[in-house]
Amino acid sequence: MPGVELLALTSAVAFVAVGATVGVKLLWLARRTRGLPETLVGASLFLLSAVSWPLLLVVSAPQPPPAALLRAGWAGASLAMALGWSGVFLFTWRVFRPGAGWARMLAGIGIAMELAAGLAGVVRAVALVDPLELGAPSASGFVLLLGAEVVYAWTAIESFRYRALLRRRIPLGLADPLVADRFGLWGWTGVFGFGSIAPAVLAHLSGGDPNSLASHLVVGVCGLVSSAVLYLAFLPPAAYARFVRARTASAALGMEP
Amino acid sequence: MPDSAAFEFACSQLETRTSLDRLAARGTVRIALKQAGLEARSITSEQMTVVVQKILPAELVSRGIDTVEEICQSILGGLRSVATGPVSETPDAVFRRLGGA
Numbered sequence: 001m002p003g004v005e006l007l008a009l010t011s012a013v014a015f016v017a018v019g020a021t022v023g024v025k026l027l028w029l030a031r032r033t034r035g036l037p038e039t040l041v042g043a044s045l046f047l048l049s050a051v052s053w054p055l056l057l058v059v060s061a062p063q064p065p066p067a068a069l070l071r072a073g074w075a076g077a078s079l080a081m082a083l084g085w086s087g088v089f090l091f092t093w094r095v096f097r098p099g100a101g102w103a104r105m106l107a108g109i110g111i112a113m114e115l116a117a118g119l120a121g122v123v124r125a126v127a128l129v130d131p132l133e134l135g136a137p138s139a140s141g142f143v144l145l146l147g148a149e150v151v152y153a154w155t156a157i158e159s160f161r162y163r164a165l166l167r168r169r170i171p172l173g174l175a176d177p178l179v180a181d182r183f184g185l186w187g188w189t190g191v192f193g194f195g196s197i198a199p200a201v202l203a204h205l206s207g208g209d210p211n212s213l214a215s216h217l218v219v220g221v222c223g224l225v226s227s228a229v230l231y232l233a234f235l236p237p238a239a240y241a242r243f244v245r246a247r248t249a250s251a252a253l254g255m256e257p
Numbered sequence: 258m259p260d261s262a263a264f265e266f267a268c269s270q271l272e273t274r275t276s277l278d279r280l281a282a283r284g285t286v287r288i289a290l291k292q293a294g295l296e297a298r299s300i301t302s303e304q305m306t307v308v309v310q311k312i313l314p315a316e317l318v319s320r321g322i323d324t325v326e327e328i329c330q331s332i333l334g335g336l337r338s339v340a341t342g343p344v345s346e347t348p349d350a351v352f353r354r355l356g357g358a
Contacts, residue, residue, distance in 0.1 A: 172293055
């Protein structure tokens with residue numbers, strides 16, 4: 001297996017493992033707190049990483065599975081992606097801009113786009129005569145991915161903006177450096193989530209090959225970094241938490257470590 | 258979304274106790290909040306207390322206002338009785354919970 005293909009596969013496995021673990025952790029938290037944000041982001045991460053990604057790996061395998069499984073796989077992946085990214089739209093609106101009319105509208109349009117494209121993907125998976133053609137670019141797939149790009153960009157902008165606010169509160173003792181850092185990591189998750197989908201969107205627009213070596217390289221790198229920052233954001237090891245707090249304390253004294 | 262009770266209280270005190278008009282008083286407090294990374298619609302009494310102690314005095318001095326110490330003490334005294342009231346959960350409260358910090 002060439003290096004780039006190995007990187008893409010490693011990246012996919014890392015995303016499935018980290019996303020599913022974080023998703024389950026947050027859903028477990030939601031079971032206790034009954035909080036909407038943890039329910040939304042936990043369910044979204046679980047659907048995107050533990051359901052849609054494994055299904056996409058199976059249906060895209062060099063040796064395709066039987067037709068019925070192929071159709072079910074594409075339908076399930078389409079629906080899981082639509083619901084997952086809808087959840088991220090809802091999370092970003094409810095957490096960052098609950099009172100803003102434009103944010104409610106953006107989230108509403110994004111969710112409508114995602115659900116319509118997801119359902120169209122299910123219909124396509126069932127109705128297309130040749131199931132081996134399901135991997136070819138389609139309008140529903142393009143809309144699904146475009147919605148994802150919008151929500152990843154929105155999430156990144158809101159997260160970085162809020163991190164900037166918290167950084168100003170830290171010297172006043174009004175914010176926890178680890179929480180401020182978490183906003184930054186969530187913002188980077190958005191950036192690299194955007195990057196991991198960009199090759200597929202560009203291929204749709206240009207008619208290029210979404211499975212080229214360059215595309216796999218971009219997807220592989222973005223997927224790996226995205227998994228790493230997601231892990232540090234929601235499952236931070238004690239050593240990382242100590243590092244973030246020490247870095248902040250040093251910066252406050254004017255001496256970076 | 259309306260501004261918080263703590264913000265409204267600090268602005269009204271500045272307007273009453275200084276020569277600043279309503280617009281200038283609100284602008285002065287907003288500038289102080291911006292420096293602190295806080296927002297008028299969600300600031301609590303506790304957060305406003307820190308702003309009044311650490312940032313607002315310099316802002317008032319830069320506007321040529323006398324008796325800054327007295328004005329700030331008066332705002333701080335009144336802030337204790339300002340009820341924060343039910344506010345929607347802030348993003349930092351959500352992210353603190355999500356990371357278990």
